[in-house]
Each structure stands twice: as C-alpha cells, then as structure tokens.
Amino acid sequence: MRGVLDRFFIGDFKRHMKKNRQKNYILNSLYINPTGRCNLKCRHCWINPYYSNDTGASGNELKPGEIISIIKEARELGLANIKLTGGEPLLRNDLEEVFEFCAKNGIKICIETNGTLIDRGKALLLKKYNVDFISLSLDGCNPSINDSFRGVKGAFRMATDGIRNLVKAGFNPQVITCLHRRNVENFEKLAGLCKDLGVSSLKINPVMPVGKGKRLIKDKQNLGVKEILHFKNHILPGIRNKFQYDIFIHLPPAFLSLKEIGKRGKCNIFGILGVLPDGNISICGIGFHVDELLFGKPLRDRGGLKRIWRENKKLNELRKHVPDRLEGVCSKCIFKKICLGCCRAEVYYRDKNFYAPFWFCQESYKQGLFPESRLIPSTSDKGMPKRKIKQE
Template sequence: MNLDMKWLAWEITSRCNLSCIHCRSSSTMQKEENELTTKEAFKILDDLAEFAKPTIVLSGGEPLLRKDVYEIARYGAEKGIRMTLATNGTLVNDEIAKKIKDSGIKSCSLSLDGATPEVHDNFRKQKGAFKSVMRCIEIFKKHNIPFLINSSFTKRNQKDIAETLRMAIELGAMAWFMFVIIPTGRGAGVTEEFIDKDTYVEILKWHYEREKEGKIRMRPVCAPFYFRLKKEWGDKENIKDKSSPLGFISDRGCIGAVGGVFVSKEGMVTPCSYFPFEVGHVRKNSIREIWENSPRLNELRDFDNYQGDCHYCEYRVVCGGCRALAYFFKGNHLEKDPYCDYKPKRI
C-alpha cells in the first residue's frame, strides 16, 4: 500500500470562543496547560518535511486563539508544506486576515451550519455567529484568501441543507463539505438528533445529483459509504466519475490512517479527530516513525482485519467504512459501519 501522507489535521489548541452543540472536543475558553510548545510544533514540521509534504489543517478549538499560529504556519510554509486554517470566523478582521495571508496560509475553511442566523446561531450556541461568518467571508474576499465551507447537519438543521449549499456557491466558496456528526465530545449529547440512515441515503442521493452539476467541489465527510453509492449510481447511468477533489483529498471514502492522521493539542496521534485510540505520540516518537510503524495504523490499513460485512465487501477499498462510528455504536472499530446497510458479494 502507498503510504504517502497527504493530509494532517492538527488541533493546535482546544480553546474556543463558541460552544457548538456537536463539538468533538467539547471546547471551551479554558486554557490547556499541556499544549505543544512552539518549539515542539516546529519539530513536527521539521520531521514532516523530511519525508512528506501533506496539506496541514491548523484547527482547534479556534486556532486563532493561539498567539503563535502565524509563526507555526509561516514555518511550515517555508518548509514547502501547504498550510491551511480551519476557523469559525468570529475573530477575523482586516488585521487578522493580513496576518493569515502573510503567514503563507493558502486557504481557510469556515463553518456554516445553516442558511439563516436563526439556524446557524442555534447550532453554534452564539447569537451573531452567522453575521460573523458573513463578515469573515467578505474580509477573505477583500484579501484574496480562498475559503471553503464546512457544514454539519442533524435533524435540527437538515431542512437548510440545500439552501446552505446554494449559499456556499453564491458566496464564492472553493468547496463545500457536508459532515456527518460523530458522537464524540458534545456530539455524544445530541445523538437523538442524528439523521436516520434512510433519510441520510436520500440526502446523499441529493448530494450526488448536485455534485454532477459541477457548480462547486463538494464531498460528504465521515460518510465513506457514499463512495460505494456514488459508484453504483454512476455505473447505472454509465457515468465515469470525473470529479476533481481538492489536492489533499482522495476519492476514497475514509482516508484516516491511509492518507492522513490527526495530532491533538498535546501531541497524541490518532487516525482521525474522532477515533478513540492513540496510535502514537509526537513527544515520544517522530511523526514519521508513527506514520510508518504504528501497529494500530497498520492494522487499519490491512482491510483483511475488518470484520462483519466490511471484511467481505467488494467496495472496502473504495469505502473503508467509518471506524469511529463502528466503535461508538458497536464497541468495535473493526466492525461494519452502522450507517451502511449494504450486503456484499463475498470477495
């Protein structure tokens, strides 16, 4: 298997000025004492530059609350690494935008969870959050900072899905990513709001039809079985997938462990931000040693280890299933993705 690391999500802080209902890390404004230092952050970037040039997503929490975020971004950019930033947009002004631009950050992702202030602000638990995102987008445009939009949906805001996509296109986003909520952090407290499987397949069918229109790059995140559905639907219509994903995103359903990893604020490495098990720690080993030699990562890369229907599925290389959902709903990360009802032909 090709072990080319294409993507690394990095929680440089867990501090955040919002209290979103689905936050995987239950972030607050409380300061964390064990965050990686600037020097340790530079060491990670040095290690990465020796063997890979993944796209790095500086995230949180709210990464703009960390004072050295621009220093970290600039250091990575000077190493030839593509640096990006995930922000809620509430702290962005002209001065911040200039710092983002000058630090070498290539693009930013913004969260937009509804097409109106009422819906988005309710989801984000902050009055004025929607207005802040709209203001941030105008500032990004002014400073020529490309941005993509991430949207998370539950029953609370699912009626806004189509309108949110329309807004993303109208606002000039470079891409739109639709997220399935994983029951971690505060997300574990809203499982009764999760969209049921049948409805979600209908939403994915709608996504497929919109994706074919080619108005914006789009992808459902943490819904790996979409890539099996997409292939099935495309085969029926005799359509070859010509979608052009962003450079750091593969056309495989789940890229955790296979195409990238997550680094937490204190240096713990996991296959993705939702996965419950540590696969290494950058304070103990280099990121390269973890990437190439972690037993847990290598376990996930060997699809023969998958259990239940995923073990036999002819689409397992295309899809891979969500290992985090399998763990949280079935207690076994190698079991079948609970959102998938496909009965495979045995391979």
C-alpha cells in the same frame, strides 16, 4: 488511455499510496490540533472541546516552536501537508511562526475553522503565508438556525464576516455544514447564501455518532440513513443545478458515483497522524476521546515521531489488517480498498475494534439501502445483519 474518439476510456482507481521506495510508510499529513478550546459550543462537535474565548496558548498547549519541531521530524517521514483543526485553531494567535515555516519549506497548509475569528487582518496574514485551503463552518441560513446549533449568539454574523474577509483577501473558501433536522428544510437558502458569499464549495456532513453528536442523535436531531440518501439523491441535485457550484455530501464511496469517488478526498488513514494540543500523537483527533489511541509524545519520548510512526503497535495493526479484516458490510464492499472502511477512528471509538463496519454503511445495509451493485457477490452471509430487500 485517450483515443481519437475519447470514448472507450478505461481508468484505474488510485488506491492509497502506502509505502515509499524504501518500503517505509509515508507520513503524508499531520492533523494538528493546536488547542482543545473553542469559542463556540456546537451541538454536533465530535471533539467536544471546552469553551473559551481566550486567545493565545494555554499552559499545556504546544508552543509554536514545538509544533515546528514535530513538523520537521515529520518531513523526514514524507510530510507534504498539515491541517490545523480544532478546537478552534485560530484561537491560537501565535501560530505565525508555524505558517512561515511551512510556507518556506513547501508544506501545504489547510485550516478547518469555525471562521468567527477571521477579521481582515487575519485573512491577510493567512494569505501572506499562502495557506492552501480553508474550510469554515456554517450550519444554517440565518442567525436563528445557525446560532442555536453553534451554541453562541452572534456566531452567524461572525462566520459570514469571516467568509467575506477571506474572499476579499483572495481565498476561495469551502463551507462545511452539518446536516440536521433544523437546517434541512432551509438547505436551499443556505446553499444560496454560500454562493452569494463567494465560497467555492459546500461540503455537507451527516452527524457523526462521536462526542456531542451522540447526544444530538439521541435527541433525534440528526437525519437517518434513509433521509440522508433521499436528500442526496432527490434534493441535492436540484439545489446543485440551481446554484451551479460544487455542493456535495460526504458519504462513503459505496454511495457515490465513480466520478465523485475520484474527485473527493478520502481519509488516507495509512498516511496521517494527529497531533493533540499537549503534544500527544494519535491517529487523528480521536485521541481526545480514546486513551488507547494515544501513541506518546515525540518531544518527550525516546525515538520521537519516527519511532511512533514506524513501531507503534496500533498503527502497525491497522496497516496489516485494514481492509482485509473489515467486518460486516465493509467486508463485502467492492470499494473497501479505496474506502478503507471510511472512518476507522470512529469505529474504534464505538466498538474498540478497528475492523467493525462503518455505521452508515451497516445501517443502510440493514435497511436495504446499500447499493447492490457495490457488493461483492458471495454465497455466505456469515456475520452479516438481516436486511430488508428493498432498494431506494
């Protein structure tokens, strides 16, 4: 509603669209991992791929035609976009056929890459097929910080060259950076570098306790919940103000302003499937780690992708009980229907339980840092951890 004064606005938060007119769930996105290999050895990587510089497909990876077959079937379930992610997807230099198919059929393409393999020719190829969105990784403002974190000497130079090539080709790439002990002090320099390189946005991820991230946390190279919130509330606004572009930290909605919640993408777990390099289907890339979350191979199994999407028990369990059965602080969170418990894949990986609370929210609740205004008032604290009262 907009009035003459435009001052009384009331808006409804959009929740995740779950079903179409025929009451079937819509498979909006495929997260495709064309390879389980990577040419970097990043210390935080949640996938934990094996190191390889070999380009092209390896023996057990889906061929381009097979990827297209899965995409074709997904289109019948409502597919609107694919995300190519890692391992490093651009190690596969045989995916032009996939890009072409998507471009011809109006399927949006998003690529998450470490950026080190994007030369001028690759950037122009991606532009030719109208790739919609590209995010690259950079974890430090100089080779010393970045390369020690990314595990390969020269990664900084190659990634920054990749960004330059994309910008020259007409892209507005996003940089994704992992916030860790070594880059936090120089974060302003990193934000400045990204601005100079011409990126459109800088997304900051805390270290996730999955894959190699667990080791990083054990070594105390991550920032704790309190430090992350301090960074978000007291350091980031100044950096954002100085450089005047979109710099944001990826946190659950409970920690964001309403404007930020509306603006930022959230994991729509009801509309996604992951395609692993060998053709197995999972919720996302979590199938690399959790065998129970491997739902079968549509190119091999009877009923294909449709059967998995409609009949898989784990998927149906998720759809039926998230967010109503969320536990811990997630059960008391006002934003649970928007957030859906943030990353259910991470939670399942850790607890083998789809409904356990998300680690960041639960930890912040224990430390008295969960925003009180985002909690549903309740007389019962059954099942809740003890917490400090103090708010940041």
